[in-house]
Amino acid sequence: MSSFTESLLxxxxxxxxxxxxxxxxxxxxxxxxxxxxxxxxxxxLAVIGTLNAILLGLxxxxxxxxxxxxxxxxxxxxxxxxxxxMCAEYLSEPTRSAIGQHVCKYVKLTRxxxxxxxxxxxPNKQAVEExxxxxxxxxxxxxxDGREQNLQTAMITSLQQGFDLRRLRITTGRHxxxxxxxxxMIASSITTIAFTYFFAGESFRVQAMMxxxxxxxxxxxxxxxxxxxxxxxxxxxxxxxxxxxxxxxxVFPITSNSKPFAIDxxxxxxQKQGQESGNSRNEKGQxxxxxx
Numbered sequence: 001m002s003s004f005t006e007s008l009l010x011x012x013x014x015x016x017x018x019x020x021x022x023x024x025x026x027x028x029x030x031x032x033x034x035x036x037x038x039x040x041x042x043x044x045l046a047v048i049g050t051l052n053a054i055l056l057g058l059x060x061x062x063x064x065x066x067x068x069x070x071x072x073x074x075x076x077x078x079x080x081x082x083x084x085x086m087c088a089e090y091l092s093e094p095t096r097s098a099i100g101q102h103v104c105k106y107v108k109l110t111r112x113x114x115x116x117x118x119x120x121x122x123p124n125k126q127a128v129e130e131x132x133x134x135x136x137x138x139x140x141x142x143x144x145d146g147r148e149q150n151l152q153t154a155m156i157t158s159l160q161q162g163f164d165l166r167r168l169r170i171t172t173g174r175h176x177x178x179x180x181x182x183x184x185m186i187a188s189s190i191t192t193i194a195f196t197y198f199f200a201g202e203s204f205r206v207q208a209m210m211x212x213x214x215x216x217x218x219x220x221x222x223x224x225x226x227x228x229x230x231x232x233x234x235x236x237x238x239x240x241x242x243x244x245x246x247x248x249x250x251v252f253p254i255t256s257n258s259k260p261f262a263i264d265x266x267x268x269x270x271q272k273q274g275q276e277s278g279n280s281r282n283e284k285g286q287x288x289x290x291x292x
Contacts, residue, residue: 003227003235011219018193018215019208031200041198048195052188056221059185063177063228070172070231071238073165078242080162081107084134085246087155091148095141099134106130110166111243119173119232123166131166135159173232177225185225189218 034041081103088099106127114124138156143149193215201207231238 014215014219015212025197034200045195052192063225067228067231075242077165080158082246084158087151102133111240115240122170177229
C-alpha cells in the first residue's frame with residue numbers, strides 16, 4: 001500500500017471517529033444542557049486550541065529542518081564520493097583502477113539496494129565492504145611525491161566526510177521524532193476535537209461538518225510532521241538524486257592514462273571524441289576539407 005493511500009485512510013478514519021464521537025455525545029447529553037456551558041467551554045477551547053497550534057507549529061518547523069538537513073547531507077555524501085573518485089584519477093596504476101571500480105560498486109549498492117531497504121536492514125554489508133576496501137587502498141598507497149601526498153590527504157578527508165555522513169543518514173533513518181512528542185501532539189489534537197462536543201448547534205449536520213473540517217486539518221498537520229520527520233521512509237522520502245548524477249559524471253576519464261568505467265552498463269569515452277573533433281581541424285583552427 002502506498003503512502004498516499006495510507007494517508008487518505010488515516011484522514012477519513014479520523015473524520016469518522018470525530019463525527020462518531022459527536023454523535024455519541026449528542027445522544028448522551030441534551031442540547032439544552034450543553035448550551036448552558038457554551039461560555040465556559042469556549043474559553044477553555046480557546047486556550048487548548050492556542051496551545052495545540054503553538055505545539056504543532058514548533059514541531060512542523062523542527063521536522064522541516066530535519067528534512068532539509070537530511071537533503072543537504074545526501075548531497076554532501078554524494079559530493080564526497082565524487083571528490084574521492086576525481087582525486088583517484090591522478091594516482092598511478094593499479095591503485096587508480098582499483099579505487100574507481102570499488103567506488104562504482106559502492107555507488108550502485110548505495111543507490112539501488114541500501115537506499116530502498118528498510119531502516120532496520122541498514123547498513124548494507126556489501127556496501128560497507130566496498131567502502132572498507134577503498135579505505136585500505138587509500139591508506140596503504142605509497143605516495144611518490146608531494147603532489148600524490150596532497151591527493152592522498154584530500155582523499156582521506158573525503159573518505160572521513162563520506163563515512164560520517166553515511167552513518168548520520170542511517171542513524172536518522174532509524175530514529176525519528178521522540179515518542180513523547182508524538183504522544184503529546186496526538187493527545188492535544190484529540191482533546192481539541194473533544195472540546196468541540198461541548199457545543200450544541202442548531203443543526204447537527206452543520207456542526208458535524210465543522211468537526212470533520214477540524215479533524216482533517218489536525219490529521220493533515222500530523223501527517224506532515226510524520227513525512228518530514230522521517231526523511232528516508234515512505235513514498236515521499238528523499239531520493240538519491242545526487243548519487244544518480246554522479247553515476248553519469250564520475251565514470252568518464254579525466255587523465256590521459258585513465259580508462260573509462262561503466263556504471264549501469266554505460267561506458268563513456270569523451271577523450272576519444274575530443275581527439276576526433278580536434279583531428280577534423282588544421283593547425284590554424286580551420287576545418288579540414290571534407291570535415292563536417
